[in-house]
Amino acid sequence: MTIGGSSIADELATIGPWATPAPRIALAERMARLDKARALVEAAGADALLIGAGASLRYFAGIPWGATERLVALLLPVKGQPILICPRFEQGSLEAAVEIEAELRLWEEDESPYALVADAARGRLLLDPQLPYGMASALAATGLELGDGAGVIDACRMIKSPAELALLRQAKAMTLDVQRRAARILHPGIAASTVIRFIDDAHRAIGSSGSYFCAVQFGRATAFPHGLPGDQLLEEDQLVLIDTGCQIEGYHSDITRTYAFGEVGDEARAIWDIEHAAQAAAFDAVQPGVPCEAIDAAARAVLEKAGLGPDYRLPGLPHRTGHGIGLSIHEPAYLVRGDRTALASGMCFSNEPMIVVPDRFGIRLEDHFHVTDTGAAWFTDPQPSIDRPFG
Structure with a gap:
């Protein structure tokens, strides 16, 4: 089972330092x-x-x-x-x-x-x-x-070396493992703050200095890209959005998963599918020499075809599709209209064309890719479905 069925104690007992750490920068x-x-x-x-x-x-x-x-x-x-x-x-x-x-x-x-x-x-x-x-x-x-x-x-x-890519790959793989474990500890009544503490402890146990940041949102709070103030208790039949990351030798991870805890209804499932398609379209648009803004346009085209937007109107995508990542969690270049920086092999980006249905729910799927000579390569595999956050 990928959602629920475990405990904080069991998950922390089975996590240890990363077995194959990437070398430091020489x-x-x-x-x-x-x-x-x-x-x-x-x-x-x-x-x-x-x-x-x-x-x-x-x-x-x-x-x-x-x-x-x-x-x-x-x-x-x-x-x-x-x-x-x-x-x-x-x-x-x-x-x-x-x-x-x-x-x-x-x-x-x-x-x-x-x-x-x-x-x-x-x-x-x-x-x-x-x-x-x-x-x-x-x-x-x-x-x-x-x-x-x-x-x-x-x-x-902006251009990452093979050594930098290895450190980024490790950080992201570690956070994905922590995300997987966080999904397994969920149960009705668990507090978002408890999940946040677990994620920090798990990031430490796996070999980082802890969470660089962490957002855990349930239900309506998922409609706000960075959440709402205060704590929440998880209820049956709610969406769960968890966005977190760590650092390895200063290099960042930043991964978001949004999934169903129980039955969330047909509308949320349909929006999840559109989000998944938009993330895939952004990835498929990546080629060396293409301007950054074209990747944002590719994601928005999927949303507009589905009747969302256009531009930043809601329901739709309220922010850019992605950001550069490395030693800073947000760094140039940016996948946004107006950024005409040409993509080049070695550049690294988040891919997170979030869809917000105002005051009701939001879906954000965030994985990262690096540009290659022939297109893009994922650091982490995208989420397979709303019920299966991990492959």
Whole structure:
């Protein structure tokens, strides 16, 4: 049985660390990333790139460091060694985390890190697009000539290497196993919060640091893409929507399943079938060179043919069809009208053309694919039916 019939204790007792973990990103790959970024910076007519704390700092330097009000950044010149800008009191932590050779330049709490960057930078400096406005303004006040580094960073991070694909594949396979176990613990009266705690515990038991996020929605709450405040108790004959993910070496999973707990009626079943067809149409539209927006259009065409929409009107699809995924759970490019980025081998996306019937129910099926030389390849197999969330 795939829905119900088990218990939290039984499921946690039979789950263990992932048997075949993917290798970490090698130093040689990080060095190749730096070289690619340098070439792109030079081609943009700039002299250096400033990479702020967050996913891009981890991508280039291996440092899992979240952004705060204190500037921690990697200055990457076109020529010369990378320079890591950090508070002096964080020196030991940064030295233990960094995975590339880099010069350290330190600042005390009563000193300006922006003056330190201005002293180290030469010529035109491109900024990480995720750098906060206040930091960008402080850098501009030093007199530096600044530019947008999004084109450099996105061009590097959008195309995943085989090593990145392996880490993404592991994260998604782990979450799919956790989703399968979550379906088995369901019973009338179970609280959504209990399921959320179980999913976090299961993600830890299987080898991640826990759930990166988790949404568990029953019945009417499924009509709201990110749920409603407060807890819920599962009742017979309700739809269940579970959306969750974890991280492996910073690489994300993000999988949604929507299925019937009991009998949910003909309308919900018909909408589920349309959703399934829209997800398949989006997948089938993927080819290298095709613009991202064409994938969104392919999914919406299925909905419009069934009398849903058009555009963002409800009943229908209230948001984009998908997003890029990697070290950030949402990252460029996006499967949405207006994003004309050409698909290329190695790009990775969610595929989730949700259908919402306002204030009644919603159906979201979310799996991820990566672009290949000939089309698309799933990371996880799509849901077979409304009664069978797993193959």
